[in-house]
Amino acid sequence: MKPLKLGIAGLGTVGGGLLGLLQANGTHVANIIGREIRVTGISARNQSKERGIAVDGVEWFADPVALARDPSNDVFVELIGGEDGVAKAAVEAALSAKKHVVTANKALLAKHGVELARLAETNGVALNFEAAVAGGIPVIKTLREALGANRVKRVYGILNGTCNYILTQMQSENRAFDDVLKEAQALGYAEADPTFDIGGFDAAHKLALLTSLAFGTRVAFEQIHVEGIQSITQADIEAADSLGYRIKLLGVSMETESGIEARVSPVLINKDSAIAEVSGVTNAVAIDGNFSGNILLVGPGAGAKPTASAVAGDILDIARGLVVPPFVTPVAQLKAHRRAKLDQHYGSYYVRLALYDKPGAMANVAKSMGDRGISLESIVQHRPQTLHAPRGSSRVQNRADQPVIIITHETTEEAMRLALETIEKDGNVTERPQMIRIEEL
Structure with a gap:
């Protein structure tokens, strides 16, 4: 079977890791897929930079887009990065030339993923991006x-x-x-x-x-x-x-x-x-x-070797002839993303308050929560921390921060935010309340 020829654009951490992997494990890879994977072209910003990896006999391209279009490679590997610019232009050029693309570029896909997937499907080629999410985790x-x-x-x-x-x-x-x-x-x-x-x-x-x-x-x-x-x-x-x-x-x-x-x-x-x-x-x-x-x-989730491993896995799929819609569902059948209203999120919450140490402050907090139908699971109050008057001031400092930690029972985010807005406006806290969702896993 003919070798699968790669053009690699970007020789930074991941690109260098990929070249190292192919050099170290090339024979092993060829044995398990029944064909050689060969790097025929490379491109990076600095040709003279010492990378510690031999690239003798590999054609150098100053322009990644030219590499993407070059007929001598079957797969274009984009490891440049960035959501637009040359990375996008090169990927579009490769797909339009009916070349498979492997990328680790999460920003590019998050912004242009649908249109690039459509271009890949139209031309019957792969757009693989395992390394774009969670590094070496498949x-x-x-x-x-x-x-x-x-x-x-x-x-x-x-x-x-x-x-x-x-x-x-x-x-x-x-x-x-x-x-x-x-x-x-x-x-x-x-x-x-x-x-x-x-x-x-x-x-x-x-x-x-x-x-x-x-x-x-x-x-x-x-x-x-x-x-x-x-x-x-x-x-x-x-x-x-x-x-x-x-x-x-x-x-x-x-x-x-x-x-x-x-x-x-x-x-x-x-x-x-x-x-x-x-x-x-x-x-x-x-x-x-x-x-x-x-x-x-x-x-x-990152690093030269784990991410290169994910990129290589995508290349092996192409070598075996596996081509699937980039987002599993063909682009024409992808549904519009209908965003849920976050204020309707239902769950428990952690709240930290820096409460004024004065009579009725905690009662007012409990009332604000109760008025929004929020039931409290626990309240933990710590020893007040006295706030000293500025040096040289004759003013008497008569307040202190009283750290209060609240865990709520399940309620809506809308109720929580409204209750905390009331607490802040009522002047019972010395700083903005801290609210963190509790996730049930």
């Missing part, structure tokens, strides 16, 4: 193939290693958010501008793809509710732990009567649950199928 293949006969009820998981590392360190080492973030940046887990990770947007890109695969809808990144972990304090971590919970940034997507509820946010989960034990930069994705039950996939 979650895309699981949804596309292994669970294809199931109706998925919910998909959720830890989709960003940076956030999981920060929350894990805050929990295990009793450290402040800012301190751990600086460490994550020094270790290379977080970028110099970490907003994309800690703001929840990276996880939201991945959740947009999982949602489409799970529920047969068009990719709709803009319909995902996104909250980051910037507001999580050591007080929240400690309070959650004392109540039997861990705080994790989860992406959650599920069908409800009002539509699809897709959200990325910090949540409290029972510390005895399996996903609560997933620590550090590790990712985890859980899928609830109506016949399979709950399946939890855990593994490295």
Whole structure:
């Protein structure tokens, strides 16, 4: 059988990892699929950069789009990154030239996934993207193939290693958010501008793809509710732990009567649950199928070797002749993403209040909750922390912060937000209340 010829654009962490994998395991791969996989063209920003990988005899292309169109390759591997620009142009060029495409570009697919899938289907080629979600974890293949006969009820998981590392360190080492973030940046887990990770947007890109695969809808990144972990304090971590919970940034997507509820946010989960034990930069994705039950996939969510492994898996599928619609359901049959009203989310909540230490303050809080039909499961009050008057001031400081932790019974998000707005306006708290959903897994 003829070799399968690759053109690889982007020789950074993942591209270099892929070349290393093919060089180390090339004979093994050829034996199991019955044909050689051969790299015939490469492209990157800097041709002279030392990468520690031999590319002798491989044609160099200064323009990735030219590589994508080149007739000497069968598969175009896009590892450039970015939701637009040359990455999009190159992928479009390859698909239009009836070439299979493998990509790890979650941002590109979250924004242009439907139109690129349509182009792939029109030209009868594959658009594979296992590495775009959760690194080396085979979650895309699981949804596309292994669970294809199931109706998925919910998909959720830890989709960003940076956030999981920060929350894990805050929990295990009793450290402040800012301190751990600086460490994550020094270790290379977080970028110099970490907003994309800690703001929840990276996880939201991945959740947009999982949602489409799970529920047969068009990719709709803009319909995902996104909250980051910037507001999580050591007080929240400690309070959650004392109540039997861990705080994790989860992406959650599920069908409800009002539509699809897709959200990325910090949540409290029972510390005895399996996903609560997933620590550090590790990712985890859980899928609830109506016949399979709950399946939890855990593994490295980033890094050269795990991500290259996922890219190589996609290439092997193409070598075997496996071509399926990119989002399982053909584009023409994908449903519009109907967004559920988040204010109708029904569940329990964690609330942290910095309450003024004055008569009637707690009674007013309880009344505000009760007026919205919110039943309280537990209230934990800590010793007040006296707030000292500024140095040199003759004014008497007559108030103190009284930390109060509340766990509610199940209620609607609308009721919670209205109650907390009332509490804040009534002047009973010294800072904005902290509210975190409790996720039942």
